[in-house]
Amino acid sequence: MGGITVTKSPKIPRFNGPGIAALIKAAVPGNIIRRTGRGVDMNGRQFAAYSRRYLRQLKRMGEDLTVDLRMSGGMINSIKARGAEVTGNRVVITIAPDTGTSPQYRAPSERRALRQAGLVEGRFGQQAVYRTLTRKEGKAMQKSLAYEQAGARKIDTGRRGPQHNILAHYLHYGTSKLPARPFLGLTPEETKMLFDEIRKIMWR
Amino acid sequence: MSGADLAGPVADGAIEDLRAAQEAVDRDLLRILLKLNTEDGEDSLVRRQGQTAVAVYRQISDRLAQAGEDAISVAGERALAAVEAVLGAPPSTLSLDVRAELDQIVSRQAADVVKVFAGAEREIRAAVARGVTSGGSLGDIVADVSIKMRSTYAQAQAAVDAAIMAVGRRAVMAEAAIVEDEGIPLVYVYVGPRDGKNRPFCAQWVGKAVTDPARMDNGQGLDVESFCGGYNCRHSWAPTFIAAALSEGYSIYDTSTTPARDITDDLRRQQEG
Numbered sequence: 001m002g003g004i005t006v007t008k009s010p011k012i013p014r015f016n017g018p019g020i021a022a023l024i025k026a027a028v029p030g031n032i033i034r035r036t037g038r039g040v041d042m043n044g045r046q047f048a049a050y051s052r053r054y055l056r057q058l059k060r061m062g063e064d065l066t067v068d069l070r071m072s073g074g075m076i077n078s079i080k081a082r083g084a085e086v087t088g089n090r091v092v093i094t095i096a097p098d099t100g101t102s103p104q105y106r107a108p109s110e111r112r113a114l115r116q117a118g119l120v121e122g123r124f125g126q127q128a129v130y131r132t133l134t135r136k137e138g139k140a141m142q143k144s145l146a147y148e149q150a151g152a153r154k155i156d157t158g159r160r161g162p163q164h165n166i167l168a169h170y171l172h173y174g175t176s177k178l179p180a181r182p183f184l185g186l187t188p189e190e191t192k193m194l195f196d197e198i199r200k201i202m203w204r
Numbered sequence: 205m206s207g208a209d210l211a212g213p214v215a216d217g218a219i220e221d222l223r224a225a226q227e228a229v230d231r232d233l234l235r236i237l238l239k240l241n242t243e244d245g246e247d248s249l250v251r252r253q254g255q256t257a258v259a260v261y262r263q264i265s266d267r268l269a270q271a272g273e274d275a276i277s278v279a280g281e282r283a284l285a286a287v288e289a290v291l292g293a294p295p296s297t298l299s300l301d302v303r304a305e306l307d308q309i310v311s312r313q314a315a316d317v318v319k320v321f322a323g324a325e326r327e328i329r330a331a332v333a334r335g336v337t338s339g340g341s342l343g344d345i346v347a348d349v350s351i352k353m354r355s356t357y358a359q360a361q362a363a364v365d366a367a368i369m370a371v372g373r374r375a376v377m378a379e380a381a382i383v384e385d386e387g388i389p390l391v392y393v394y395v396g397p398r399d400g401k402n403r404p405f406c407a408q409w410v411g412k413a414v415t416d417p418a419r420m421d422n423g424q425g426l427d428v429e430s431f432c433g434g435y436n437c438r439h440s441w442a443p444t445f446i447a448a449a450l451s452e453g454y455s456i457y458d459t460s461t462t463p464a465r466d467i468t469d470d471l472r473r474q475q476e477g
Contacts, residue, residue, distance in 0.1 A: 019386055026380040026390065030442035034452070037395035037442070064397030073396060073438035074365070077372045081379060100368050103361065156358055193448050197388065 013203035017086040020198050024093045025081035027197070031190050032079055032095070032183060039067045042185035060107035062152035069171055069183060071154075074102030075164040079184075096184070097164035104161045105154040113148045117141040232267050362436055370430035373441060377417070377429045380443035391449050391456050392417050394432075396439030406433040413454040415467075417441055420459050446471055 039047050047067040050058070058065055070076050075097050083094035117140070118131055133141060161167060174180030186194065380390050391413040398410050405422040414420065417429045424434035432439045449456055450472055457464040 022379060022382045022386065023388065026376070026383040026443050027445060029376050030380070030390075030393070030444050031448075033395050033440050034393050034442040034444060037440075062400055064399040066397065068397065070397065070438060072365070072436075073440060074369060077369050077440050080372060080375050098372065102368075103365060156361075158358075190448070193445060196447075197445055201386065201388070 015089050016201050016204045017088070017091050019201045019204065020091045021084050021086050021093055023198060023201065024091065024194070025084065025095075027194060028093070028095050028186065029079045029081070031186055031194075033076055035187070035190070036076060036183045037066075037068050037070070040187075042182045042187060044187045044189070047181045047183075048179035057107040060109070060152055061105065061154045063154070067181070069181060071105060072102045074100070074161075075167050078164045079168075097168045099163045099165055101160040101163055104157045104159045106157050108148045108150070108153065108155060110145060110148050113141060113144040116144055229267065366431065366435045369437070370427075373432070374430045376443065377441060383443075389446055390443045391415055391446055391454075393442040393444050393449060393454055394439060395442050396432075396437075403433040403437070406437065406439055410439060411454070413444060413449045413456045414459045414464065415456070416459045420464075447475060450475060 041047055050067055055065060078098040078100060079095065081093055082096050085092040117133060117137060168184060170178060172182050172184050384390055393413045394409040396410055402410065420428040422428050422433050426434055431437060455466055456468045456471055458467045
């Protein structure tokens, strides 16, 4: 009996490592930036509130008072994929802030002008310090006071802040004076959504 | 470490160099001025010391001209290093187009730093020349020069910082573009503070998602993907899956049309279907 023999070689799906790596590199920094901007940590909880002192400073700088770990935006903006290891069945992506720095800012402060003129108030337990200024000192103080009173704004100190990755470490884990605000990670919902998307492109 | 990652430390190095150059100029100016030894209340140099004052003004002017040249050379060398850092070791996934864009960002900012110093040098020389001809007070001239040096330094620093921020944003957007090319649509949420300091562009878009930031115009002549609302902008773009943007309640706008169209409901229906 005659006939045709058809041989079909099955297409074995391959692990799409590069595609998954690209997906993680694109989506995870965006997730962290977006959620941190809403003031929510990686456990889905609101960040610990800023201290009253820091809130006063933010107000004097005319800044948004949301706890979003952002001043110049340098640290948050630098969060990106800093390393990728893709093998036949494994993808490891390191996402972190970079090692650059951002300018350091301060709030305008009348007290600073007084201190510069040597009129320190209540610093070592005194109620007030009385001191006669020379005409030159008086002029300098008037100028510096006018500068400090010129409205709510950020003043560039001319110094640089710590490296973004070190700053992020302190913010994430906290210190003895700073509450932990864990932000470098994904919430369970975000992880699930990421895995849903990965599943769509996992094999090719 | 990726090329975009290296740009930050290189730019920081440039800032350190500029700071050292500024401190050296301040020290030298003080040294020149101390030679005069004027007494209190008699600081009008031309009135008191005639030709000596003119000679000192000339020394100041020469030192400032040299400072301008030094700053330009420092900025030039560092700009080259920053470009090499970005292009010499680019992330392997970045396309040639993106590398060219990163190159453009860094070159543009480096050119700005050079311009800032060249402009400041001209202005400082003019201030010194005015002092010589009008016989003004030494204190006023020193204060003018010092203010100009401070603001020059601040402007140069702002230009370098803008480059760091722009390169960081561009790196994230480039990765997102690769995913979109793979057929996974993303939207871009505009994240950042809402306060009285927002530019009109930022006030309009903060808290919203768009389909294509590249088609937007911030009115500053700067690329929206890299610079957001402009120089020193505190905002960021967050690439986001459509499902996530919808579930978190963001309004999504199609920016390929003018004006941008709200397509949130259309996308929601598509997702439900």
